[in-house]
Amino acid sequence: MELTFTPSGFVATIPDTVVKRADEYSSVMMDNAELSCLAGAALAFPWTPDALAVEIGSYEGTTAAFLAESMFDAGHLNHIISIDPFERAPTSPGNPAGKYEVYLKTMHDRGLEDRCVPLVAFSHHAAPAVPDRIGFLIVDGNHEFESVQQDLALYAPKVLPGGFIFLDDYTEAYPGVVRATDEFVEASADFTLLHKSWFAILQRTG
Numbered sequence: 001m002e003l004t005f006t007p008s009g010f011v012a013t014i015p016d017t018v019v020k021r022a023d024e025y026s027s028v029m030m031d032n033a034e035l036s037c038l039a040g041a042a043l044a045f046p047w048t049p050d051a052l053a054v055e056i057g058s059y060e061g062t063t064a065a066f067l068a069e070s071m072f073d074a075g076h077l078n079h080i081i082s083i084d085p086f087e088r089a090p091t092s093p094g095n096p097a098g099k100y101e102v103y104l105k106t107m108h109d110r111g112l113e114d115r116c117v118p119l120v121a122f123s124h125h126a127a128p129a130v131p132d133r134i135g136f137l138i139v140d141g142n143h144e145f146e147s148v149q150q151d152l153a154l155y156a157p158k159v160l161p162g163g164f165i166f167l168d169d170y171t172e173a174y175p176g177v178v179r180a181t182d183e184f185v186e187a188s189a190d191f192t193l194l195h196k197s198w199f200a201i202l203q204r205t206g
């Protein structure tokens, strides 16, 4: 299936196996249309064995597992680092804390424990421990403006040329995500906005 990102016109391709998996893994966190675009961007990166996928905010690990399996189908055995303080995260309506035991079970049940590696920490504490070899970065942790701004400041420089940043919840319900994303795109000479709808996708082009 071909997916055309808006407003860039960037075309991503996903195999039928990924289309089916997106239906299977569709959740309240990310629906099948969003997962399809996420996989389309991830599979467009020219993966080398040492490149990493990083998800800030993993919750129960559903999206990380979807990404790992979709990358595996394409022959990419790269590690996915799941950064989340889990039960220590502050909660509010629309912002649940992650569930560490559920995350571990998600990976155990799917045989992904060797590739999906939890880093149980707040994203700003974890940043110094994360290598600057990120091919695909998901920003979906704390949705307040200052946190998203900080996540982009700390992690975007670790994204490899041609790599992608996927920001979830680019919607009116999360004004901090929208503002931090817009300001980052406006200020950054290195990243190009490929897509925006209820999520946003950027690519490192500089």
Ligand SMILES: C[S@@+](CC[C@H](N)C(=O)[O-])C[C@H]1O[C@@H](n2cnc3c(N)ncnc32)[C@H](O)[C@@H]1O
Pocket (backbone or CB within 6 Å): 029, 030, 055, 056, 057, 058, 059, 060, 061, 062, 063, 064, 083, 084, 085, 086, 087, 089, 090, 096, 097, 098, 099, 121, 122, 123, 124, 140, 141, 142, 147
């Ligand atoms: C919307 S959920 C993530 C959903 C997940 N990406 C998915 O698609 O299934 C947000 C997660 O961010 C985590 N979180 C909150 N503050 C965080 C922070 N400062 N650093 C990393 N993760 C954080 C929460 O514990 C929660 O699990």
